Each structure stands twice: as structure tokens, then as C-alpha cells.
Amino acid sequence: MHFTNTSEAVRAWVRGWALSRGAVEPAALPWGFTVPIGLPGHVMSHVLPTADEATVRELTGSTTGPGIWLKAFVPAESLAAWIAPGWSLPGAPGFLMSTALHAGTARTPPPLPGGYRLRTWADSGVVHARVHTPEGTTAARGQTSIDGATAVVDKVETHPAHRRRGLGRVIMRTLVDAATEKGATVGLLASTAEGRALYEATGWRVVAPLANALRGPDPAG
Known part of the structure; x- marks a missing residue:
């Protein structure tokens, strides 16, 4: 299998990620996917295969409940400039990575x-x-x-x-x-900056940057 673009890779990743986390099938929406998680500090994740300023501002501005995460495959500095008040970027930015199997x-x-x-x-x-x-x-x-x-x-x-x-x-x-x-035949993973070196040393490559935003306080804090 070969992904023709980042959006296609993200769509495959979110299905597998939901399966790994024991979540229900991701709900497809016009802007991406919603994945119910149901954990304290991680009630739900919104995943945007393609993110732009208007979509992020509208989505984060209309989401007020704490514990909602937003995953966007853009540089962290872009997402930080687009999110509404009440949202933050906890932790370091990461990467979507892939390898052929x-x-x-x-x-x-x-x-x-x-x-x-x-x-x-x-x-x-x-x-x-x-x-x-x-x-x-x-x-x-x-x-x-x-x-x-x-x-x-x-x-x-x-x-x-x-x-x-x-x-x-x-x-x-x-x-x-x-x-x-x-x-x-293809592997995907979401990597931290710290883990990137391990994965690249074993043949994985970066597909896109990955930034996470959280509505409400960082649960680690």
C-alpha cells in the first residue's frame, strides 16, 4: 500500500489508532473525524486530516467542554495561532510517521x-x-x-x-x-520528537508534523 497524500495517511492512521485505544469507529464529519475516548482528561479527540485557520477557529470556538483534544497535522506554531481562548498546546509537537512492511x-x-x-x-x-x-x-x-x-x-x-x-x-x-x-504492508505511528530518532533508525520516515491542542487544563498539570 502506498499513500498518495497526507490526508489519506491520516485517515488510515485514525482508524487504527481508534482500534488500538479500544474506541468506537471514528465518526466521519466534513472537516475530519471525531473519536470518543471517554477517559478523564481525554473525553474525545477531533482529528483534522487537513487543517486551516478558519476550520480550527470555528471548531475550537464552538467546543467548550474540558478534556477535548484536537489533533492537526500542521506545525505547532500554526495551530497555536489558530486555536480559540481556553485551548492550549500541552507537551512537545510530534510527527506522523510511516514505513513499508x-x-x-x-x-x-x-x-x-x-x-x-x-x-x-x-x-x-x-x-x-x-x-x-x-x-x-x-x-x-x-x-x-x-x-x-x-x-x-x-x-x-x-x-x-x-x-x-x-x-x-x-x-x-x-x-x-x-x-x-x-x-x-504499511506501518503508521504518531511519534514524539524524542521518539523520532528511534523510529528513523529503524526505517520510518516523517509524513507530516502533528500538533495537539487541549480544551481545558492539561491533565498532567
């Missing part, structure tokens, strides 16, 4: 440091991977939803105390191989 290229993940253990399982179209410490706590994690030819990698993170040990590469290799084995 090729059948028959699955490889054994890099070896884990001594004592670490890898666990994988599948549930409702989502493959999960965890690296556990010798004590049984989670050192690194990630998951990928598989929707036809598209795999959306999500929630990849390594606990700060266990970074720089190759655990992130093990998680990514495991998820990519699982997606390929299930017939996916």
Missing part, C-alpha cells in the same frame, strides 16, 4: 539484556508487547492494531530507569514482525 522479512528481535523477558499477546485486532524486568515489572511496552493492510503502532514507551538498553528496538521489531505476519 514487506512479507518474508521478519527477523528475530535483538537479544534482551540479562534477566529481561519479552511477552506478547493479541486481543481484538491489537498485538501487545511487553518487556518485563527480572522482578516482573514493566520496563518497556508497545502495541499495534492491524486493520487490513495497515498497522498502527501505538503506546511505545520505555521506563526511564531502563532506557539505553535496546528495549525500544526489541518492542518495535516485535510489533513490526507481528503486523507483517498478519498481512500488513
